[in-house]
Amino acid sequence: MFWNIVGWVIFGLIAGLVARALVPGKDDIGLVRTVLLGIAGSIVGGWLFGLLTVGVRGFEPAGWVGSVVGAVIVLVVYNRITGRKRRGARS
Template identity: 60%
Template structure:
């Protein structure tokens, strides 16, 4: 159980950082929101993409792609709602 939680935190951190790197501009969020963004994007992306593949696994490349796509979507929504996104100058 503990290793599962640690695995999700690490997976969320990786996915969150990838999403932040792919969205242009500066993101003013810390490491915990980045982890949360990655985990939430993974859950939503995993559920949506599992409808197409019929299974949920972290080792499936479709799961990684879906997680990153939905983390990007959630980051853009978060930036729009909070107005935290600032253009780089």
């Protein structure tokens, strides 16, 4: 059980860091949010993969590519909701 949690944290961290590198602009979301971003991305990626292949299977984790794609989607949505990274916005 402990190693499963550690695995998810490491997996989420890597997927979240890759997603942050792919989305332009600076992210000030910190390490914990980056891990949560990667974990949420894995769930979203698994859901999207299920929709595109064999239909809705519920919330299942995705592989590396699906996790990164899902994390990019989650990060873009997060930035839209919170108003971060708006181009041309005044400070």
